[in-house]
Amino acid sequence: VTRRIQQVVVVGADAPAWMAAAALLRSVSGAGIRVRVVELPTLLQPVDAHSALPELAGFHHRIGLDEDLLFSLCKAVPVAGRRFSNWSGAAPPFIHGYDRAPPPAAGLGFTQLWIKGRQNGLRTDFENFSLASVAAKAGRVPAAPKDAELHAAFGYNLDAAAYSALLRQGTIRGGVDSKVGTIADVEIEGDRIVSVILDDGERVEADLFVDASGPRAALIGRMPGADVESWREWLPCDRMLVASAKALKPLPAFSQISAFRHGWIGLFPLQDRTAVVAVYDGRETSDEALLEDLPALAKMPIGGDAIVSDLSQGVRRRAWVGNCVAIGESAFSLEPLDGAQLHIVHYCISQLMTLFPVGAGAFPEAPLYDRIIRRLAVNLRDFQLAHYKLNRRFDMPFWDGCRDAPVPETLQRKLDVFTARGRVPLNDDETFQEQDWESLFIGHGLMPQSYDPRVDAIPEQEHIAQVQARLNDIVGLVEAMPPVDAFIAGADDQRQTEMTALG
Amino acid sequence: MLKFQAGRRLVNWEKNCVAVGLAGGFLEPLESTSIYLIQVAIMQLVPLLPGKIVDPRLRDEFNRLIDLQYERIRDFLILHYKLNTRQDAEIWRYAAAMDVPESLTRKIELFRHSAIIERYRDGLFPPTSWLSVFIGQGLIPESYSPLADTMPGESLISHLDAFHADLLDRVEEMRRHDRFIDLYCGAERATAPTATEMRL
Numbered sequence: 001v002t003r004r005i006q007q008v009v010v011v012g013a014d015a016p017a018w019m020a021a022a023a024l025l026r027s028v029s030g031a032g033i034r035v036r037v038v039e040l041p042t043l044l045q046p047v048d049a050h051s052a053l054p055e056l057a058g059f060h061h062r063i064g065l066d067e068d069l070l071f072s073l074c075k076a077v078p079v080a081g082r083r084f085s086n087w088s089g090a091a092p093p094f095i096h097g098y099d100r101a102p103p104p105a106a107g108l109g110f111t112q113l114w115i116k117g118r119q120n121g122l123r124t125d126f127e128n129f130s131l132a133s134v135a136a137k138a139g140r141v142p143a144a145p146k147d148a149e150l151h152a153a154f155g156y157n158l159d160a161a162a163y164s165a166l167l168r169q170g171t172i173r174g175g176v177d178s179k180v181g182t183i184a185d186v187e188i189e190g191d192r193i194v195s196v197i198l199d200d201g202e203r204v205e206a207d208l209f210v211d212a213s214g215p216r217a218a219l220i221g222r223m224p225g226a227d228v229e230s231w232r233e234w235l236p237c238d239r240m241l242v243a244s245a246k247a248l249k250p251l252p253a254f255s256q257i258s259a260f261r262h263g264w265i266g267l268f269p270l271q272d273r274t275a276v277v278a279v280y281d282g283r284e285t286s287d288e289a290l291l292e293d294l295p296a297l298a299k300m301p302i303g304g305d306a307i308v309s310d311l312s313q314g315v316r317r318r319a320w321v322g323n324c325v326a327i328g329e330s331a332f333s334l335e336p337l338d339g340a341q342l343h344i345v346h347y348c349i350s351q352l353m354t355l356f357p358v359g360a361g362a363f364p365e366a367p368l369y370d371r372i373i374r375r376l377a378v379n380l381r382d383f384q385l386a387h388y389k390l391n392r393r394f395d396m397p398f399w400d401g402c403r404d405a406p407v408p409e410t411l412q413r414k415l416d417v418f419t420a421r422g423r424v425p426l427n428d429d430e431t432f433q434e435q436d437w438e439s440l441f442i443g444h445g446l447m448p449q450s451y452d453p454r455v456d457a458i459p460e461q462e463h464i465a466q467v468q469a470r471l472n473d474i475v476g477l478v479e480a481m482p483p484v485d486a487f488i489a490g491a492d493d494q495r496q497t498e499m500t501a502l503g
Numbered sequence: 504m505l506k507f508q509a510g511r512r513l514v515n516w517e518k519n520c521v522a523v524g525l526a527g528g529f530l531e532p533l534e535s536t537s538i539y540l541i542q543v544a545i546m547q548l549v550p551l552l553p554g555k556i557v558d559p560r561l562r563d564e565f566n567r568l569i570d571l572q573y574e575r576i577r578d579f580l581i582l583h584y585k586l587n588t589r590q591d592a593e594i595w596r597y598a599a600a601m602d603v604p605e606s607l608t609r610k611i612e613l614f615r616h617s618a619i620i621e622r623y624r625d626g627l628f629p630p631t632s633w634l635s636v637f638i639g640q641g642l643i644p645e646s647y648s649p650l651a652d653t654m655p656g657e658s659l660i661s662h663l664d665a666f667h668a669d670l671l672d673r674v675e676e677m678r679r680h681d682r683f684i685d686l687y688c689g690a691e692r693a694t695a696p697t698a699t700e701m702r703l
Contacts, residue, residue, distance in 0.1 A: 005649060030653030112550075358617045358646040368613060368621060413564070420560040421551060425567070428624050450558075452550045 002361030005033055005207040011183070011196060011219055012212030013040045015050065015160065016328040016345045018167035020212045022063040023349045025174045028356060037171075037178040038196060038204055043214055045307045047244045048160035049275035051079070051255055051268050051339040053431070054098045054153030059346045065170065071491035074162040075271040078154035078487060080136035080253045082339065087259045087444060088392040094125075094443030095254060096338075097132025098142070099435045100151035105466040106458045111438050113458070115422045115451040117467055124471065126442045133439070134474050136254040140481035150473055155339060157255060157268045157275070179204075186222050191322035193219060207360035208323050210352070211330040212345075220316060220326035230314040234385050234407065236398070237263050237313075237335055241278040241290060243306035245298060248274055251484040257337065259391065260297050262290070262398055264337065267298060271488065276302060279311065279335045284398050311335055315377040320366040325352055332377040337384045340431055347376055347431070375429040382411035383432050383440065389415070390444035415446070422448030507531070511573040516562045521548055528573055533583060536576050539627055543572055568625060575626035578607040579633070585611065586640035611642070618644040 008028070010020045017037055024035045060067055070076035085093035105113050114126060127133040132152035135142045142152035172178055181198035188194065195203040196219070211219040220226050232238070248269050256267040263280030276298055278290060285293075287308045294302050315332035319325070327348035334340065351372050355365040389407050393399035407415070410427070414437065417425050424437040432440075458466070482490065511528030515521065522528075524541035547568045551561040585603050589595035603611075613619040614637045620630040654662065678686070 027650055028653065031649045032652065033649060353650065355619060356649050358649065364612065364616045365619065367609070368619065413567075416560040417564045420558050423550065423564075425564055426624060428622070450554060453552045454549065 002359030003207075005357055005360050007034045007036070007206045008208045008210065009036045009038060009196070009204055009206035010210040010212050011038045011040065012210075012214065012330070013042050014044050014164045014214065015167060015342060016212040016214060016330075018164060018171050019059065019063075019342070019345050020210050020327055020349055020352075021176045021178075022065075022167055022171045022174070023059075023353060024210075025171060025176050026063050027353050029175070035176050036204075036206070037176055038183075038198065039178050039180045040182060040213055040216070040218060042161075042164070043216070044160050044164065045242065045305075046161065047242050047275065047303075047305050047307060049268050049270055050156070050158045050160050050163060050342055051266070051275075051336065052156045052158065052342040053339050054155050055343055055431075056156060056346065057153070059342075059349075063170070065167075068491045069166060070156060070158060070163070071271075071488050073166055075159040075273075076488075077157045077251055077269045077271060077484060078141045078253070079157055079255050079269070080132045080140070080142050080152060080154050081130075081255075083136070083254045083256050084387070084443060085256065085258045086393070087387060087390075089394065091392065091445055092125075094127050094439070095130070095133040095136050096436065096439045096443060097127070097130040097134075097136055098153050098155055099130050099132045099439075100153065101433060101435055102129075102131075103149040105470060106462060108452055108454055108458075109434075110466075110470060111422055112452040112455050113463060113466055115448050116455045117463065118447070119451075122467065124467075127439065129467075129470055129474065130435070130439060131474050131477060135478050135481055136252075138478050138481075139250060139253050139483050140478050141253060141484055141487040142481055143487070145477075145480070148473075148477055150477060154253075157270050159270060159272075183218055186219060188222060191224055193223075193322065193324050206323070208325065208357060211324060211326040212328060214329045215312070215333055217316075217326065217330045219324050220319065220321065220330050223318070223321035223324050226316045226318045226321050226326070228312070228314045228316055230312065231334075231381055232313065234405065235313045235335065235381070235388070236281045236283075236402065237279045238311050239263075239280050239282040239287065239290075239308060240311040240335065241276075241280075241287065241294070241306055241308045243276045243278075243294070244303045245274040245276050245300045247272055251488070253484050255339070258297070259393060259399075260293075261285075261396055265294070265297050266336065267300075273303075274300070277336060279337070281398055313381075315374060315381075318366075318370050319348075319373045320363065320369045322363065322366075323360070325366075325369065327352065331373050334377075334380060334384055337387060338380070338432075340380050343431055344376070344380070347429075348373060372429055375427060376431065378408070378410055379427055379430045379432070382408065382414065383437070385411055386415070386437075386440055387444065390441070390446055392445060415441075419446060419449060421450055421452070423452075509577075511570070514566050515544070515569045516548075516565045519557050521565070523548070527569065530573070530576055530580060533580050534576070534628075536580075536627065540572065540576070543627070544569060571623075571625045572627065574604075574606070575623065575628065578604060578610065579628050579636070581607055582611070582633075582636055583640065586637070586642055588641060611637075615642055615645060617646045617648055 008024055010017050021037045029035055081095045081097035083093050083095045102110055131150045132142050141154050183196055184199050185197040193209050195205045197203050209219055251269050258265050262284035266277040268275040291306055313334050319331035328345035331348055351369055355369050357363050357365050385407055388402035391399050391403055414424055417423050418441050424434045507529050509530055512522055515527040523544040530536055547565055551565050553561055581603050584598035587595050587599055620633050
């Protein structure tokens with residue numbers, strides 16, 4: 001019988017470290033397990049923002065975070081989805097809206113009815129049947145009534161430093177011990193970390209180390225067998241620039257992702273500014289040239305605060321080695337094309353809690369964690385890769401290369417089955433569900449060649465009525481949603497009232 | 504008397520011929536999976552039915568889904584044998600000692616360790632079924648998640664007692680088995696169910 005875990009140390013900084021500490025505080029400190037944070041220097045710059053999926057709400061609920069604080073303290077803007085423009089030649093932009101699984105129509109998946117309708121001359125674009133996309137276009141926040149059959153949710157654009165500070169404050173107030181430092185050395189025996197030695201000479205020991213240090217991989221990067229498998233052959237971008245521009249008025253209910261000759265530009269509305277991110281292939285353009293082109297590409301003046309960094313995408317062969325568990329970007333990293341960064345952190349933490357090790361001597365939980373995180377990583381990589389694969393920017397070497405290169409078998413299967421029949425074969429540990437993949441594929445112009453044969457059993461009149469009813473339902477629901485500015489003001493008012501009530 | 508060999512066809516859909524049920528594979532009726540395997544083949548086939556020409560992309564997807572179903576049921580059935588503790592016949596001693604698929608070995612080891620059950624999307628038996636057979640066959644986990652220690656001992660016991668009492672209450676509300684049969688499909692019914700009753 002091995003000794004049970006008594007001490008967990010989180011090593012890292014910013015949101016990942018504090019998310020991990022907050023979750024540990026909530027989940028295991030009640031079992032007498034001590035949680036400590038070694039806070040490394042921040043990786044954040046004032047320009048940095050997080051763009052997060054709606055699933056982050058589940059994490060906030062779990063740690064007991066009042067979301068009104070995001071709107072009053074973190075410059076947060078709720079977004080119903082992402083608008084992708086210039087990925088497909090002259091085709092209009094499309095919105096990947098954050099819809100929940102839509103209800104069936106006439107007993108079948110609505111998408112199947114749409115495919116047949118389209119083949120028979122239906123003009124209405126697919127995104128008009130997405131509650132979140134319609135809300136996004138109308139500048140509304142999808143906070144639909146709970147009894148509606150159609151559901152959508154909003155994601156969050158957040159000031160990264162403020163979000164991290166908020167989590168940090170709550171976690172430390174909750175009783176987590178923390179220490180600021182840098183790592184001088186890591187003492188490893190076999191596949192175990194014996195201690196982390198800090199710059200002031202302190203030896204930090206623990207039964208379990210959580211590496212939340214982001215791309216630094218300060219601990220897992222030193223562990224045997226945890227080298228990185230690069231995805232560069234599929235995802236060629238290797239540079240990322242972050243800057244800021246003026247706030248958009250009125251605030252849009254979506255983030256904007258525009259492809260350009262050498263990569264893509266993201267505009268993420270925040271209350272006080274617009275975060276600007278450019279992800280590109282450094283072999284195609286220089287940082288200086290890009291910065292010069294940026295105002296024209298973003299169609300707005302860019303502040304003088306741009307920061308450029310290397311971007312390397314890939315997954316560690318092992319994310320949990322011995323007594324060291326990597327979460328978030330320490331486990332695998334992807335460009336922020338679909339806003340999954342904080343979701344990855346959240347998912348890793350959830351898995352760590354489910355598989356929280358029993359003993360401090362051996363960790364038979366580790367291989368399962370590795371398998372789950374790898375599946376999560378591959379599924380997300382494939383989602384992001386599909387944007388590149390399906391691009392229709394012809395006669396540009398970068399984009400031609402992305403379109404022509406073979407994709408992993410996991411993505412090819414999804415593309416094949418969707419092209420053949422409009423169905424998406426989902427794997428275990430998918431971040432994005434059927435409605436997300438459909439939106440992505442159809443938005444990028446991949447039109448299914450056939451539909452579920454049962455659709456032909458629906459009489460034409462009923463088919464038309466079902467399609468019309470779906471449109472009407474969406475229009476009705478969106479009309480009742482608050483505009484972005486009103487939503488933020490409401491969250492703020494709510495906060496003011498509570499503060500006053502507290503005296 | 505029926506002689507059988509357990510297994511499935513390497514492919515269940517080849518050219519314009521799709522195997523459904525026993526034509527595609529045979530698994531002993533230990534957990535009543537035969538009708539399910541017919542049902543799931545039909546349910547997977549219908550949305551993927553080809554047009555005049557068989558689309559290999561649809562065929563491959565059907566085969567992939569069916570293979571997953573078979574493999575997961577296979578592991579679940581083998582589990583019963585592997586965990587047996589009978590010493591009274593060679594077959595049981597053999598079954599307890601035999602090598603099983605790696606996918607099952609790691610399931611058994613994780614459950615033995617601390618009752619961890621890996622979830623999957625495509626497959627008949629959910630974690631509750633696995634739990635039932637693991638425990639039922641006498642595999643008691645060696646330890647438990649530290650998260651369970653967040654609840655003090657006495658409240659843990661009273662929580663479990665309350666859970667058990669709630670189950671008993673709910674069972675009490677259920678109809679007696681014979682009464683259910685009388686109401687639902689009693690043998691005194693003179694006529695076969697109509698097409699409407701069968702929702703045809």
